[in-house]
Amino acid sequence: MIEARFRAAGRKLLMPYLTGGLTDGWVEYLRAFVEAGADAIEVGLPFSDPTLDGPTIQEASDAALARGTTVRSVLADLNGLDLGVPLVASTYYNLVAHDGPERFCAALRDAGFAGLIVPDLPLDEAGELITAAGAAGIELALLASVVTPAPRLALIAERSRGFVYAVSLMGTTGERHEVDAASAALVERLKAELAKSGTARPVLHGFGITTPEHAARASRAADGVIVGAALVRRVLDGAGPEEVGGYLATMRRAIDQGA
Amino acid sequence: MSSITEVLPRTRAGVMVDPGPRGRFGDHGGRYVPEPLVAACDEVAAAFAEAWADAGFRRSLANLLALHVGRPTPLTPAWRLSAELGIDLLLKREDLAHTGSHKINNVLGQALLATRMGRTRLIAETGAGMHGVATATAAALLGLEATVFMGERDMERQAPNVFRMRVLGAEVVPVRSGSRTLKDATSQAMRHWVGVVDEAYYCVGSVIGPHPYPYMVREFQRVIGDEARGQCAAELPTGVPDYVVACVGGGSNAAGTFAGFVGTPARLIGVEAAGGAGAASGRAGVLHGFRSSFLQDGDGQITEAHSIAAGLDYPGVGPEHAHLRDLGRARYVTVEDSEVVEAAVRLARTEGIVPALESAHAVAWVIRAAASGELPPGASVLLTLSGRGDKDISTLMELL
Numbered sequence: 001m002i003e004a005r006f007r008a009a010g011r012k013l014l015m016p017y018l019t020g021g022l023t024d025g026w027v028e029y030l031r032a033f034v035e036a037g038a039d040a041i042e043v044g045l046p047f048s049d050p051t052l053d054g055p056t057i058q059e060a061s062d063a064a065l066a067r068g069t070t071v072r073s074v075l076a077d078l079n080g081l082d083l084g085v086p087l088v089a090s091t092y093y094n095l096v097a098h099d100g101p102e103r104f105c106a107a108l109r110d111a112g113f114a115g116l117i118v119p120d121l122p123l124d125e126a127g128e129l130i131t132a133a134g135a136a137g138i139e140l141a142l143l144a145s146v147v148t149p150a151p152r153l154a155l156i157a158e159r160s161r162g163f164v165y166a167v168s169l170m171g172t173t174g175e176r177h178e179v180d181a182a183s184a185a186l187v188e189r190l191k192a193e194l195a196k197s198g199t200a201r202p203v204l205h206g207f208g209i210t211t212p213e214h215a216a217r218a219s220r221a222a223d224g225v226i227v228g229a230a231l232v233r234r235v236l237d238g239a240g241p242e243e244v245g246g247y248l249a250t251m252r253r254a255i256d257q258g259a
Numbered sequence: 260m261s262s263i264t265e266v267l268p269r270t271r272a273g274v275m276v277d278p279g280p281r282g283r284f285g286d287h288g289g290r291y292v293p294e295p296l297v298a299a300c301d302e303v304a305a306a307f308a309e310a311w312a313d314a315g316f317r318r319s320l321a322n323l324l325a326l327h328v329g330r331p332t333p334l335t336p337a338w339r340l341s342a343e344l345g346i347d348l349l350l351k352r353e354d355l356a357h358t359g360s361h362k363i364n365n366v367l368g369q370a371l372l373a374t375r376m377g378r379t380r381l382i383a384e385t386g387a388g389m390h391g392v393a394t395a396t397a398a399a400l401l402g403l404e405a406t407v408f409m410g411e412r413d414m415e416r417q418a419p420n421v422f423r424m425r426v427l428g429a430e431v432v433p434v435r436s437g438s439r440t441l442k443d444a445t446s447q448a449m450r451h452w453v454g455v456v457d458e459a460y461y462c463v464g465s466v467i468g469p470h471p472y473p474y475m476v477r478e479f480q481r482v483i484g485d486e487a488r489g490q491c492a493a494e495l496p497t498g499v500p501d502y503v504v505a506c507v508g509g510g511s512n513a514a515g516t517f518a519g520f521v522g523t524p525a526r527l528i529g530v531e532a533a534g535g536a537g538a539a540s541g542r543a544g545v546l547h548g549f550r551s552s553f554l555q556d557g558d559g560q561i562t563e564a565h566s567i568a569a570g571l572d573y574p575g576v577g578p579e580h581a582h583l584r585d586l587g588r589a590r591y592v593t594v595e596d597s598e599v600v601e602a603a604v605r606l607a608r609t610e611g612i613v614p615a616l617e618s619a620h621a622v623a624w625v626i627r628a629a630a631s632g633e634l635p636p637g638a639s640v641l642l643t644l645s646g647r648g649d650k651d652i653s654t655l656m657e658l659l
Contacts, residue, residue, distance in 0.1 A: 145298075167295055171453055
C-alpha cells in the first residue's frame with residue numbers, strides 16, 4: 001500500500017517524523033505536515049531507552065513518556081483520523097515484544113497504520129515480526145546502512161516492505177551540518193539490488209536531514225527523505241504546528257526544485 | 260517461593276557452552292542491534308572465535324593475568340563467620356585481583372582482542388566504576404586510549420573511581436539522560452560506538468549486550484570458576500561445594516563462577532538487589548542488544564533499578580542467567596539494602612575483609628539462609644567475593 005501510494009505520488013518523497021504524544025494536541029502537527037506536502041508520516045511510539053536516537057529524539061521520548069504517553073494512548077489519539085497519507089509507526093523492539101508481534105501489528109492496523117520501522121531489529125532477528133506484520137497487512141520497512149555488505153543488502157532489499165530505510169551515516173539520529181558523502185553510494189547500491197530483484201521499492205534517506213538544502217541534495221540519489229530531529233527540535237523549542245509545517249514546506253519546495 | 264530442596268540440580272550437556280552463531284541461550288540472547296552495528300558485532304565474534312582457539316592468545320592472556328593481575332586469586336576459608344553460621348564458607352577472593360574486582364579478567368581479554376583487531380581506543384560503560392577502572396588500566400597497560408561512559412549519579416556516588424580513571428589517563432564522559440546510572444551509560448556507550456566502529460572497540464563490562472558479548476565475557480570470566488573448582492577439590496572432602504553463591508547485576512562474576520561448577524552437583528545461587536532483580540522479578544524483553552529478563556512497567560517501558568550498590572543498578576540480567584533460571588539450573592534470590600550493609604560490616608569484623616557492596620549481597624544471602632535453615636548446618640558454600648569495599652567506604656560511614 002505504501003509503495004503504491006509512493007509511486008502514485010510521482011515526485012520525490014518527503015516523510016516527516018514526530019514523536020507520538022509529545023504535546024497536547026500533537027496530532028495537529030501531523031495535519032500541518034500533510035498541508036506542507038508530506039507523502040507519508042512516521043509516528044514514533046516513545047520508548048524509555050532509544051539507543052539509536054540522538055539527544056533531540058531522546059528528549060522528545062522522555063517528554064512524551066513524562067506526559068503519560070503509551071503505545072495505547074498514541075493509537076487512541078489517531079483513532080478515526082484520516083490524514084490522507086500513509087502512517088508509519090516506529091519504535092524499539094521491546095514495545096513490540098511486550099504485546100507480542102501479532103497483537104502489536106493488529107493494534108497498529110486497527111489504528112490506521114500502514115507501516116512499521118523497528119531500528120533495533122536487524123534482519124537476522126526479524127523473522128517473527130516479518131510474518132506477523134505480513135499477516136496484519138503492516139509493511140515492515142528494514143534498515144540498510146553504509147557498512148552493510150552486498151549479500152546482506154540484497155536480502156534487506158528483498159525482504160523490506162513499503163520502502164527501504166537507508167541509514168545514511170554511522171551515528172544516531174539528529175541534526176547535522178552536512179549530508180554524508182557515503183550516503184549516495186549506499187542509495188545507489190540499494191537501488192542496484194532492488195533492480196536485480198525486479199522491484200521498484202523506494203529508497204528513503206534518513207538520519208541527519210536538517211536543512212532544505214540537505215533534503216534537496218539527499219533526494220537527488222534517493223527516492224525521498226525522512227526528516228525527524230530538525231522538526232522535533234522545533235516542537236521542543238515551542239514552535240506551533242503552523243511554524244513547524246512552514247519549515248517542512250521549505251524542504252518540500254527545495255526537494256521539488258532540486259530534483 | 261520454592262524451597263531450595265525442590266530445585267534439584269540438573270547436570271546436562273550443553274549448558275554454558277558456545278551459544279552458536281546467533282548467540283542464543285534458550286529463548287534469550289541474540290543480537291538486537293541497529294543495522295549499522297551488525298557488521299561490527301560480526302567482526303568481534305569472528306575475532307573472538309579465532310583468538311579463543313589460538314593457544315598463543317590464551318598464553319598472552321594467562322601471562323597478563325598472572326603477572327599484572329596476580330592470579331590465581333586465593334580461596335580463603337572464612338573461619339570465624341563459618342563458626343558463627345554453622346556452615347563451611349569459602350571465599351573466592353576476586354577482591355584481591357588487581358584494580359580490586361573481577362572486572363579486570365574480562366577487560367584484559369577484550370583489550371588484547373581489540374589490539375589484535377587493530378583498534379586504538381576502548382569504549383566502556385560503567386556503574387560503580389570498577390569496570391571503568393579496569394578498562395582504564397588495561398588501556399594504559401596496552402597503550403590504548405579509553406573513553407568511559409558513566410551516569411552522573413554514579414559519578415557522585417563513586418567519585419574516587421572517577422579520579423582513578425582520570426589518573427590512569429581515561430576520559431570519563433558523564434551521562435545525564437534517564438536515571439543517570441548504568442542503564443543510561445550503556446545506552447550512551449552503544450550510541451557512541453555506532454559512530455566510531457572503525458577506530459574503537461566496545462569493551463562491554465558484563466555478560467550483557469549483543470552476541471558475542473554475553474558468551475565472550477563469560478568465557479573471559481570463567482577463570483574464576485575454573486580456579487575455584489580446582490581449589491575446592493583440594494580444600495573440601497567432597498571436592499565440590501554444596502552451594503555456589505555470587506551476586507548478580509548483569510551477572511559476569513556469577514557467570515564466570517557458575518561456568519566452573521555447572522557440570523557438578525553444586526546448587527548455583529545468584530543474589531540480586533531487591534530493587535534491581537532482573538532475573539527474580541523481571542519480564543521477558545529486549546534491551547541493549549539482547550533478549551532476556553528486564554524490569555519494566557505495564558506498558559513495556561524499562562523501569563529504573565535501585566540498589567545501594569551502583570554495580571547492581573541494572574534493570575536486566577545477562578541472557579545466560581535468564582536461561583539458567585528457566586532451566587532451574589540456577590536459582591536467583593534477592594536481598595535488601597539494609598541486609599547488605601549489615602553483611603558488609605559483619606564480614607569486615609569477623610574476617611577482616613571489607614567487601615564491595617555488590618559482593619556483600621552474596622554474603623547477606625548466605626547469612627540469612629544459614630539463619631533460616633535454608634542452608635543446612637555443615638553445608639559447604641563457595642562464595643565469590645567479586646570486589647573490595649574501598650570504593651564504598653563513604654557510603655558505609657554514612658550508614659554506621
